[in-house]
Amino acid sequence: MSQQNPIFIPGPTNIPEVLRKAVDMPTLDHRSSQFAGILQPALAGVKKVLKTETGSVFLFPSTGTGGWEMAITNTLSPGDKVLVARNGMFSHRWIDMCQRHGLNVTVIETPWGAGLPADRYEEALSADTGHQIKAVLATHNETATGVVSDIKAIRAAMDRAGHPALFLVDGVSSIGSMDFRMEEWGVDIAVTGSQKGFMLPAGLAILGVSPKARAAVETATLPRTFFDLRDMEKGYSANGFPYTPPVGLMNGLKTACDMLLDEGLENVFARHRRIADGVRAATSAWGLELCAKRPEWQSDTVSAIRTPEGFNATHIVTHAAEVYGMAFGVGLGVVAGKVFRIGHLGQLTDAMALSGIATAEMVMADLGLEIELGSGVAAAQAVYRHGNTTQKREAA
Numbered sequence: 001m002s003q004q005n006p007i008f009i010p011g012p013t014n015i016p017e018v019l020r021k022a023v024d025m026p027t028l029d030h031r032s033s034q035f036a037g038i039l040q041p042a043l044a045g046v047k048k049v050l051k052t053e054t055g056s057v058f059l060f061p062s063t064g065t066g067g068w069e070m071a072i073t074n075t076l077s078p079g080d081k082v083l084v085a086r087n088g089m090f091s092h093r094w095i096d097m098c099q100r101h102g103l104n105v106t107v108i109e110t111p112w113g114a115g116l117p118a119d120r121y122e123e124a125l126s127a128d129t130g131h132q133i134k135a136v137l138a139t140h141n142e143t144a145t146g147v148v149s150d151i152k153a154i155r156a157a158m159d160r161a162g163h164p165a166l167f168l169v170d171g172v173s174s175i176g177s178m179d180f181r182m183e184e185w186g187v188d189i190a191v192t193g194s195q196k197g198f199m200l201p202a203g204l205a206i207l208g209v210s211p212k213a214r215a216a217v218e219t220a221t222l223p224r225t226f227f228d229l230r231d232m233e234k235g236y237s238a239n240g241f242p243y244t245p246p247v248g249l250m251n252g253l254k255t256a257c258d259m260l261l262d263e264g265l266e267n268v269f270a271r272h273r274r275i276a277d278g279v280r281a282a283t284s285a286w287g288l289e290l291c292a293k294r295p296e297w298q299s300d301t302v303s304a305i306r307t308p309e310g311f312n313a314t315h316i317v318t319h320a321a322e323v324y325g326m327a328f329g330v331g332l333g334v335v336a337g338k339v340f341r342i343g344h345l346g347q348l349t350d351a352m353a354l355s356g357i358a359t360a361e362m363v364m365a366d367l368g369l370e371i372e373l374g375s376g377v378a379a380a381q382a383v384y385r386h387g388n389t390t391q392k393r394e395a396a
């Protein structure tokens with residue numbers, strides 16, 4: 001596979017040169033004062049990206065999955081009730097983890113391709129008058145189906161039900177790419193990883209923890225050692241770490257936050273929206289449909305595209321890799337073979353997106369799908385081009 005082509009899997013994402021350099025650094029003594037110069041700005045940067053004032057940021061050598069484990073083991077006890085909706089492979093895996101930890105999981109089954117149903121969360125919470133449910137779990141962006149959900153609406157549902165449960169949110173494929181407001185949305189723990197919106201190699205679980213979630217740590221009894229927030233907190237307060245930190249990645253994270261904040265989070269989100277709009281326009285031009293059933297559920301970081309009945313969508317991914325050296329994402333779980341995914345998060349430009357759209361077109365035509373070469377590219381160009389300058393001048 002070409003090392004030069006951009007990749008179009010929804011994480012890990014393309015790593016900008018500046019971040020590759022930031023990650024590549026000589027060993028330093030993490031017990032020296034040099035480490036503070038990396039740790040503190042990284043924590044402060046993530047705090048801004050998460051949009052939290054009162055929350056604290058924690059970084060564990062792990063991935064998003066480890067972030068889930070940190071979130072539940074630090075705040076819950078065996079047998080605790082949790083409420084969670086399943087609408088794809090990632091919400092499914094988080095549910096599986098809760099069950100394996102001996103939590104009592106109530107699952108709101110939701111069609112794959114639909115957003116999380118705030119009304120059904122509200123129903124379940126309102127019925128729980130004894131407040132047995134200790135945590136509400138939600139996956140902001142279901143990466144398997146390309147579905148983004150309304151986290152603010154779920155918080156509103158919790159508030160309407162007057163329910164005190166903790167609100168734990170998987171923002172692994174949304175944070176740093178799509179609007180996310182930890183404080184405003186009343187998120188108690190926000191989970192992400194280094195290899196998606198932060199554009200770094202995998203290796204860091206990145207978490208925001210509210211004061212309410214922090215308080216729950218004192219009474220939660222699920223076993224935890226490596227992921228114990230209190231050890232990490234003690235480390236940070238002395239500008240240290242409870243074990244050997246991945247210093248290069250943390251230096252990368254500091255730089256990634258600078259990049260996102262320099263571009264401006266609103267601009268980053270607008271860029272993701274524009275690039276996604278181009279991919280969506282191409283999809284329509286191909287006569288195909290997204291797995292996300294309604295426009296408001298269509299993710300700006302990944303598009304899961306349904307292929308015609310009887311066609312194995314995985315062939316697109318294999319053929320693209322083998323023949324064109326380009327990586328797209330396969331369908332997972334229930335939609336395996338039914339969709340292929342174009343990941344469009346992280347460091348991506350319009351021109352990079354066009355190369356992915358053009359390649360997807362060639363692949364589909366090669367495989368006998370009725371795709372008119374150039375149709376998707378033209379549709380995306382119409383979204384990306386900056387307009388007819390002659391007309392703009394006349395209008396001015």
Ligand SMILES: *Cc1c(COP(=O)(O)O)cnc(C)c1O
Nearest residue numbers: 063064065090141143172173193
């Ligand atoms: C990628 C992803 C995960 C898993 O993260 P890892 O870093 O692979 O452990 C969890 N949730 C969502 C929504 C994801 O996109």
